[in-house]
Amino acid sequence: MKKDPVCNMDVNEDAAVKVECDGLVYYFCSEGCKKKFLEQRECKLFRTSYDLIIIGGGPAGLTAAVYAATLKMNAFIITKDLGGQAIDSTKIENYMGFDFITGPELTEKFQYQLIHSHYIDHLLSDVEKIEAAETGFNITTSELKTYSAKTLIIATGMTRRKLRVPGEEEFQRKGIFYGNIQDFSFVHAEDVAVIGGGNSALQIVESLHGIAKNINIVSDTELTADPVIIERINMFKNLKKYEDYKVLEFKGEKTLSSIVVRKMAADEIFDIPVKGVFIAIGLQANSFLVFHLVKVNERGEITINPDCSD
Numbered sequence: 091m092k093k094d095p096v097c098n099m100d101v102n103e104d105a106a107v108k109v110e111c112d113g114l115v116y117y118f119c120s121e122g123c124k125k126k127f128l129e130q131r132e133c134k135l136f137r138t139s140y141d142l143i144i145i146g147g148g149p150a151g152l153t154a155a156v157y158a159a160t161l162k163m164n165a166f167i168i169t170k171d172l173g174g175q176a177i178d179s180t181k182i183e184n185y186m187g188f189d190f191i192t193g194p195e196l197t198e199k200f201q202y203q204l205i206h207s208h209y210i211d212h213l214l215s216d217v218e219k220i221e222a223a224e225t226g227f228n229i230t231t232s233e234l235k236t237y238s239a240k241t242l243i244i245a246t247g248m249t250r251r252k253l254r255v256p257g258e259e260e261f262q263r264k265g266i267f268y269g270n271i272q273d274f275s276f277v278h279a280e281d282v283a284v285i286g287g288g289n290s291a292l293q294i295v296e297s298l299h300g301i302a303k304n305i306n307i308v309s310d311t312e313l314t315a316d317p318v319i320i321e322r323i324n325m326f327k328n329l330k331k332y333e334d335y336k337v338l339e340f341k342g343e344k345t346l347s348s349i350v351v352r353k354m355a356a357d358e359i360f361d362i363p364v365k366g367v368f369i370a371i372g373l374q375a376n377s378f379l380v381f382h383l384v385k386v387n388e389r390g391e392i393t394i395n396p397d398c399s400d
């Protein structure tokens with residue numbers, strides 16, 4: 091047993107939240123106590139060298155962290171957030187053990203497991219550079235702190251792809267949003283468009299149903315989402331589907347007022363008046379950090395061996 095230096099509680103060494111400060115390890119009952127401790131005390135010497143550093147705290151990185159903790163590895167996780175893309179999922183129906191769970195609920199459970207059951211040191215930061223070093227790798231974060239590791243696990247996942255058409259940058263957050271958002275009230279009783287035809291796009295259509303007046307879904311292919319979701323949205327009376335249509339432009343004054351679309355392989359171009367647009371057209375791999383160290387395929391995804399090595 092160890093004593094939490096903030097609340098004086100006895101804490102189990104294995105389950106406690108830990109921090110290494112000036113060469114000593116301190117044990118806490120919670121992240122809150124750790125935060126208070128770090129607010130009161132300036133640690134000059136944080137640990138910077140590990141056997142394993144995991145970059146990315148989505149489901150893959152957090153799972154790797156739990157395994158590293160179980161194996162009592164000298165490991166560290168650096169991530170921009172805890173949860174990754176799963177945070178944005180409004181409805182997860184394929185995670186064993188849960189008939190239905192939202193992304194935020196599931197990621198809260200991941201975080202609890204990491205912090206309370208399988209603790210390893212973690213840092214919320216953006217990794218900006220990875221360099222090969224004599225005994226492994228040096229990692230530099232956006233705060234210009236450098237950490238070294240003998241081994242790296244790259245679990246940086248994917249980020250949303252953009253359309254790259256005129257008006258997209260101009261009306262970002264002034265009518266154009268990426269993926270599902272928490273509050274759709276600004277499009278209450280308004281006409282909207284969802285761009286994309288996969289599961290993410292159709293989840294947004296489901297979220298907008300009952301809020302927006304008319305929902306236009308625009309996809310440059312047929313809808314590719316799971317048939318069960320397509321079946322559900324086909325019941326919506328206020329849904330208009332534009333399959334095989336391309337978005338050419340976003341228009342408006344101060345805020346978005348319409349999108350310009352064109353029927354693929356045809357001369358049919360027209361405006362769809364909308365107050366809000368939600369873009370979900372797929373993802374691109376966050377692999378640029380290691381382009382110089384590993385092999386990537388034509389989509390920028392890291393190609394790996396069956397044992398996950400490069």
Ligand SMILES: Cc1cc2nc3c(=O)[nH]c(=O)nc-3n(C[C@H](O)[C@H](O)[C@H](O)COP(=O)(O)OP(=O)(O)OC[C@H]3O[C@@H](n4cnc5c(N)ncnc54)[C@H](O)[C@@H]3O)c2cc1C
Pocket residue numbers: 145146147148149150151168169170171172173174175176177178179180181182183184215216217218245246247248249269270290293376379
């Ligand atoms: C709206 C939506 C709904 C979804 N619904 C489902 C579903 O119902 N069922 C399902 O199975 N899947 C679903 N998915 C997909 C699922 O969320 C992903 O497959 C999963 O999150 C991938 O996990 P990952 O850990 O590989 O990557 P990600 O979740 O992409 O995590 C990557 C992590 O790396 C971090 N990172 C990236 N770059 C850096 C950097 N430079 N420095 C530090 N950290 C970095 C990110 O912040 C993030 O924490 C959905 C995805 C979305 C967006």
